[in-house]
Amino acid sequence: MDLKTLLQERDFLFLDGATGTLIQKSGVAYEHNPETLNMTHPDLITSFHRAYIDAGSDLVYANTFGANSYKLEGCGYPTDAIIKAALQNAKAAAAGTDALVALDVGPIGQLLEPAGALSFEEAYDLFAEEMDAAEEADVIVIETMTDLYEAKAAVLAAREHAPGKPILVTMTFESNGRTFAGVSAEAAALTLSGLGVSALGVNCSLGPKDLEPVIERMSRYTDLPLIFKPNAGLPDPNSSEYDIGPEDFAEAVRSIAPHGLKLVGGCCGTTPEYIACLKRALADVTYTPQTKDEGPVVCSASTVVRINGPRIIGERINPTGKKLFKKALQENDIDYILNQALSQVEAGAEILDVNVGLPEIDEQAMMVKVLKAIQGVCDAPLQIDSTKPDVLEAALRAYNGRPIVNSVNGEEKSLSTVLPLVKKYGATVVGLTLDENGIPKTAEERFQIAKRIVERAEALGIPREDVFIDCLTLTVSAEQAACKETLEGLHRVKTELGCKTALGVSNISFGLPYRELVNSTFLTMALEEGLDLPIINPNVASMTGAVRAFRVLRGIDENSLDYIEAYQNYTPPISGGAAPAGAASGGAAPAAGNRAGSANTAGASPLQNAVLKGLKTEGANATKTMLETKDPLSIVNEELIPALDKVGADFEAGKIFLPQLIQSANAAQECFTVIKEEIARTGSGSVSKGKVILATVKGDIHDIGKNIVKVLLDNYGYTVIDLGRDVDPRVIVETALKEDIEAVGLSALMTTTLSSMEETIALLRKEPALQNADGSSKVNVMVGGAVVTPDYAERIGADFYCRDAKATVDACKSVFKN
Amino acid sequence: MITPGPLDHAEAVRYLGDARVEMNDAMEQLLADCEEQVLSVAEPKFLYKVLDLPCEKLMAGEDIAMHLEGCTKAVLFCATLGTGIDRMLRVEQVKDMSRAVVLDALASVAIEQVCRQFDTFLADKFPDLFQTFRFSPGYGDYPIDLQKVFLTELDAPKKIGLTTNDNFLLIPTKSVTAITGLSETEPPKRRRGCASCNLRGSCNYRQRGDHCGS
Incomplete structure (x- = not known):
């Protein structure tokens, strides 16, 4: 019988319990990954599946939870070989019974963008590889997901690389109804339903009672059959024993069943005994489909x-x-x-x-x-x-x-x-x-x-x-x-x-x-x-x-x-005319940290004052006023840049804090925005002082330093092409070529990623189109970051070592001679 | 449950590299606002595991051997403030970088304070044993690629959502892995100091005659 028929004919479908728990209890040793046991101890793995089938499981999950190429790296077996062996082991257990076998797909083990560095497309490829080896599977199970994006990548890979196979997805929530990645139970139910899965629900993390509110929340956003595969309660940190026994577990699931549960089983800490109890407890219960809330x-x-x-x-x-x-x-x-x-x-x-x-x-x-x-x-x-x-x-x-x-x-x-x-x-x-x-x-x-x-x-x-x-x-x-x-x-x-x-x-x-x-x-x-x-x-x-x-x-x-x-907190606008945008909250309070009066502002113009004090609105207004009598370029060179230089000098002298330097830069940015609008309106040339690429190098994800540099360069009038973090050296070279770039700023925070910095510079130097006729390099490279030293900068061929954002501005001034 | 507790503002200012700047009301206010935000967004979680020594899979290089010398047990530990903090930092970097740098520094303070709470927790749990300081992959010659071993050993990706990327950077970023030795006799006094730090040649703090941590 296939899954669809089973779902139609049975009140409940019984899944298995934990495989990991049985592996642990058996005491069998393995290197690297428990999935290698599919190769080294096939009979043992088959016996675990068989124990679940004997206990009443209609569907067993093959021992493939971590069988992706990222996790299996270095284990000595190809991914597809492990998956095929795992499915055969499960099939061997199911032989002669009606039980179905699922490919079990767990998280890759690396966080996806934007939190992590793994792209959605890379995740898809890793999952696709698993699906390509899943020919023997009756069902694709995607479980223990905490990131909806990763679950989506897996579902799409399943649909496109294992077409026609039913897909079951369960995600793992904390007691607040959110996953580690911040995914809400409702959003998971809604999104996964739309992606054409056969059933969805929760597994792992907590015991049945603690997960009841979560599955209840999901039930209001889907009319698909719900999957419930909780842990046997919580583990004791010392003994690792779970605190809910088979009878109590089964009774709890029985009481939760009316929320629309259809496929039930257990996760960490559960054994064949739990499944047997569950089956007995639900023997006289009828499936009650949930009622979804109305409206799109x-x-x-x-x-x-x-x-x-x-x-x-x-x-x-x-x-x-x-x-x-x-x-x-x-x-x-x-x-x-x-x-x-x-x-x-x-x-x-x-x-x-x-x-x-x-x-x-x-x-x-x-x-x-x-x-x-x-x-x-x-x-x-x-x-x-x-x-x-x-x-x-x-x-x-x-x-x-x-x-x-x-x-x-x-x-x-x-x-x-x-x-x-x-x-x-x-x-x-x-x-x-x-x-x-x-x-x-x-x-x-x-x-x-x-x-x-x-x-x-x-x-x-x-x-x-x-x-x-x-x-x-x-x-x-x-x-x-x-x-x-x-x-x-x-x-x-x-x-x-x-x-x-x-x-x-x-x-x-x-x-x-x-x-x-x-x-x-x-x-x-x-x-x-x-x-x-x-x-x-x-x-x-x-x-x-x-x-x-x-x-x-x-x-x-x-x-x-x-x-x-x-x-x-609404207060009406002072005079007649239209209410200003964003007046809903009664106008913004002055930004915390503004330091009125702390800088020496005697003799400065209102515009310079605004920049020195880090006041955005005042800066914009003063710029507008000044534009009536002064041309944009003069304002930049005679007002904005000197004010920023003053703030920069105060920062270097230890008179102001970093956030205050940035506030001044932000105020200058408001002034620049007004000036850019004026230039766009009149078409009177550009105020750009030069084009600079900024990037945090390949492998590195700590980019706050680079972003501070960006704010400062922006506000000194440079055009910044921000390539982001974890940037491939090739992308930097290609952008330098395309944009005809003279200055590139690279940042790295960790010693482990310094080599990427070196590699990037080498690639920039090698590119013939980025060299002058005399063989010298057209591109000036500025480097910085916690682990970069002046010596190291010189050794890897950088032109400038920049200890902070202010130093990067100075480097740019020297490159562009302005 | 471990919470970071009130965040040390002076420490955050040191992380910003601004220790010599005279404090003013505006900066105090900014720190206080940002502290409230960090504490409301952070979801501190930790895991630990007590291992009997010797434990081959944790040994690499000389520094860890010296660190654990005379210890009978070692405690593997990891902690994170969660992905919410990283998201908050992304948002604030778009909205207001001046606030973002302060939030970033305070979040670093928060994860360190979580670690110190754990040290206390450990001392309460093993009152008869002496504790070394926390030693992490990347200190001295202790290879950073052990991050992966630590996390796997603690089942951290699954249990608290803490992972590494290919370069062994921890994600979420405000996270720590460490090992603490437990000994029946008092270990030789070895400060966690600049001598064993890989950054001693380039450290901005040292150039200013300062040091990180406290």
Whole structure:
């Protein structure tokens, strides 16, 4: 019988208990990895499986938990040989019984990006190798996962390298319902359900009673059968004995079964006796499927957002019409984009739209890079915004959670390419009511397209609730009657199709003065017609405010709790005119640590004063004022740089603290932003003092020092190309070639990674295109980091040893002679 | 359960390399705010295992042999503040680098204080035995690649989510592995000092006539 049939026919499916516990009890010795026992002691391993089958297990896990090439390195056997042997051992135990055999896939043993250095793609390859050897397996089990991203890599590898085999996934949670990596039980259930697994649940970490709240939380976010494989309680640190016996274990599982448990077994500390008890305890119990909560849900790995009322989607991560954003994309300035993400969330966005489409960049590579970077710092679920199926697919793979795809439309080409991706990756999708003939004029025509999109989605198995229809906003100053059609279409979609709705709002006011007033009024009208997902600029207080107030007035925000939290410190703007962005919390308090009065500021201009004192807003305002009378370049050279030099000198003299140096740099950055905007507006040349690559070398992940250097260089007017951490020497050389670079800064924190620094410099020196006619090197290399010494810097051929960020600025000044 | 306790601000300032700067109110306030944030985000976890000596798989080089000389037992130990701290540091580096450097320094203080709490815990647990100081892979000639052996021995990836990368850097970054010797007789006084440190040639603290730790 196969797993599917078993799941249909039986009330419960019995899994096995721990293999590790039996290995330990047997006293058998092994080198390196317990998986090598599959080769050295096949009969013993088979006898363990057999003991579980005799005790009543319907499915046994082969002894392959750590059988990946990372963990098995140096064990003396190839990975596929161990896996095949393990499966044969399990098959031998199952021979003559109905028991099924699973390939057991555990974590790789290295943390994935962003916490660790292993990339999602590398993890996928390691798992794919395991799946390729799994021909004999009836089922693929992925267990003890603490990182949803790693679990996703394993599931995709299973689907693509062991096609057709049912996949079971269990993750390991702490008692607070989160994993070590911060993954929430809800997000795990939601994301894994979308990826097409057969069942999901929890294993390891705690005993059954302690895991009950966790499985209960999962049960509200999936209708798949649930897996429950707890430990036999907690181990005694001295004896390593677990504290829950077989009878108590079985009784506890029995009491938890009504949460939707279907596949039950044990993890650490459990033995065949536990499984036998479990089987007896559940003999007279009927399977009770859980009831999932209603309504569509999206999530990141840590945060779920249920669309049960208007939810704000932030629209700012999009280069359309934004010069600075375009520039950031062209210059690979990911921090700029991350700032956009964090400030929108702070202003009230609950989901962020991510669009990085620019004709001259590789949209697919940039989308993946940006998604990964945002996931590393931001908990809000994301909306992947592209019209290109290849970009969407790459993004859907790289996303950690359940996203919204923005978008599909009524064109046949779009329907037939986008919807299958939405289905495969278990996403939700925005459906635009346009087709081959463009945007129809009437609400009726748009409604018909919406209906077509929903029908096509449902035919593929995408539930209607996961399609969010966008009836499209047209510019009211151009087509005044169109506004009514949009709102009517929205209303009909909501009431007649029963779909959630999305709408980009800001287009409405193009060409009109005081756009904000038109936008917020239109937003309120749309909300009243049933808009669920307004796509807006959350930094505009009146827009976010309209949504928050609507939630109160429509009784969605119970007891006005969210509203009060957002506005309890609200103070109205002083004079007339629009409220400043981000005024929700009553204006930011001065940054902690500002040191008004501590620096000697006599005779300095207001701009210099602001920089010396580390005051951002004052710096920006003073720059604006000064731009009325002075040209941008003079401001940089006569005001900003001297102020920064003064702060740098104070720092070197031990008069100010490092964070205070950085605050001054940040204030200077605000001044620079104003100046850059002015230059972008007038097109009056560049203020860049030179282009510098910064990178933390291959193997090293400690990059805070490099990041401090970046802040300082940025604010001295250098253009920094930040390649990040753990950077391959080749990437540095290629970037130097592409960008025609004269200065490269490298950092390393650990003695173990110094060799990467040496290797990088050697590669830079070897590259013929980076040499002058006389054979000297075009590239000046600056090195720094805790373990780097002046002697070492010289020995590996660096041009500058930089003991701190200030010294790096000095090195750049000397390179670029400015 | 071990908590780091109130964080030593002076130590954090030393980690920042700013020990000679005169303290001011703004910096005090920043340290206090950041301390609160570190303590609320940190999820300290530790593991230990008492091994009888000699234990071949832990021996490599001369320094560890000298360190454990006369000891009958050794305690393998690891601790971490968890991935939340790393995430917080990533976020703050984007939002406000001046705050990030202070948080980073205080997080280093926090993991060291967790280790010291463990030393006390150990002293309570083995009141009749003398304790050496904590010795870690990477000290002296003790190879850093033993990180992997330590973590495997303690089952740290599975039990507290502590791992290494290919270069044996610990992830999460605010983490420690160490070995402490237990002896029935008082071990010869050997300070954990600059003499056995690989960085003695380049150390910024030493150049200033200072030293790390306390």
